[in-house]
Amino acid sequence: MTMDHRAEVSDFLRTRRDRITPSQAGILGDTRRRVPGLRREEVAAATGISVEYYARIERGDLRGVSTEVLDALARTLLLDEAETDHLHDLAEAAGPPARRRPRHAEQPFPDTLQRFVDAVSVPVWVRDRRMDVVATNPVGRALYAPVLEDPAARGNTARFVFFSPASQSFFPDWEDNATGIVATLRTYAGQSPRDKRLSDLIGELATRSDDFRVRWAAHDVRHHRTGLKRIHHPEVGDLELGYEAMDFPAHPDWFMFGYTAAPGSPSEERLRLLGSLAQESADGARTAADGRSTAAG
Template sequence: MGLPDFGGRRRVPGLRREEVALVAGMSAEYYKRLERGHAAGVSEAVIDGVSRALRLDEAEHAHLHDLIRAANAGAHPRPRARTARKSQLTSGMSQTIDAMSTVPVFVQNGRLDAVATNRLGAALFSEMLVGARPPANAARFIFLEPRAQTFYREWEAQTRQIVAVLRAEAGRSPYDRQLSDLVGELSTRSDLFRKLWGAHDVREHRTGLKLVHHPVVGDLDLTFQAMDLASDRGLQMVVFSAEPGSPSQERLQLLANVAETVRG
């Protein structure tokens, strides 16, 4: 990276504080102040410089921005309105997802509460939704329900993704009481959650592969696309699909038939 030689032997990998400050284009003393949480008046250029020096990805950069925004709000407090996450869809969007009958649709807020599903989405995630105290929550299911370890075929990877998504939401909504309560509950009841939460990993998962074992139709390999809803701000619609002609598509069609039969 073209850094000067600061001398001495490195005991751990990575940049020293002075090197991060140099790459970020600021003094080491100013960077120390940022590390201590003194972020009042920090400019976009400074945030970009720190992100570049630490090689943050897009989600991590956004999280850093959210943390600094929260620190600035704390330095200049004013009456705060309660953070409210939407708990239902507009009627138009509900009609839209109901019309998407050939793919499972799951709508969630930033806390990963299940806000709405279409019929096939409800059938796919029946293990999470049936019997759950409202609102059903993906994080609560995966860490506190033993069934989750059978439902998610890559359960350990899924736990890390869930925590990283919640950590990013905590940066965006630092005053969300319900999110704080959820994190407190999971930290108290799950040693694994407490360990992963302490790692401060941040990610946004907008596309990927979900491997599940459904109790009715068996293994499903499903790709997913997550989209923020412009008409329902704060909500995200996740749409799942299977590769055409694959066993997963056949099983997904079977699940749709079962769901339609139960409805009838």
């Protein structure tokens, strides 16, 4: 899916402008409107730029727009942190390609990081900007087994949510999960506009899923850092888990997610059971491998 950068900018700004009421923007007087949101001239006046300049920006031309103007526009449109960052990402993408190694270059998951992930006692999994799972620890793999083993997902959380019927039982809050994934993908698309694999994934999702297309058209963005995840696991039942996302400074394409349950909660007990099942499975796999090695020798 080839991204039309000017259309991305134009649609993002228009959808942000349309959602603001005059009263939210501090505009007094006759607020009766035939269309929702602020007028272009109101946005321009509140931002401190000419109507012609704002019209150029909303047509998708961010070339040469200063950081100060972008920040003023973000304040006028009441953008949150993720939306403000996205606006700056779009402005950066309007310039010439940066002369640096792409941050999405393919690379194997280092053994040192895998040992670190394996040493963590809570469920952990690592994914990239294209929602591909690149590493887990044993209990993390057990937690996300329905995602990792689903043939429609191919180890990709976005494909699982939008292509697999099983996702709606695995994620009881499916609507929120679907909306969050799309908003996160749009954030990544703004950060990495020349990532072909990411563009191809977005194109695949848009081609095959009406649910994805509707959400993509909203132009929402989100930082996926912390939150609460409800999961209905086929082996241990309902889980309510808090999660935290962590970056790898040396590997900016990867993000590690760790899951914990509230102390003394039913979810903590079920998570402990899942850990035991994962350990039994790992022990069984090692025993089988040792048996094959002995037989071969």
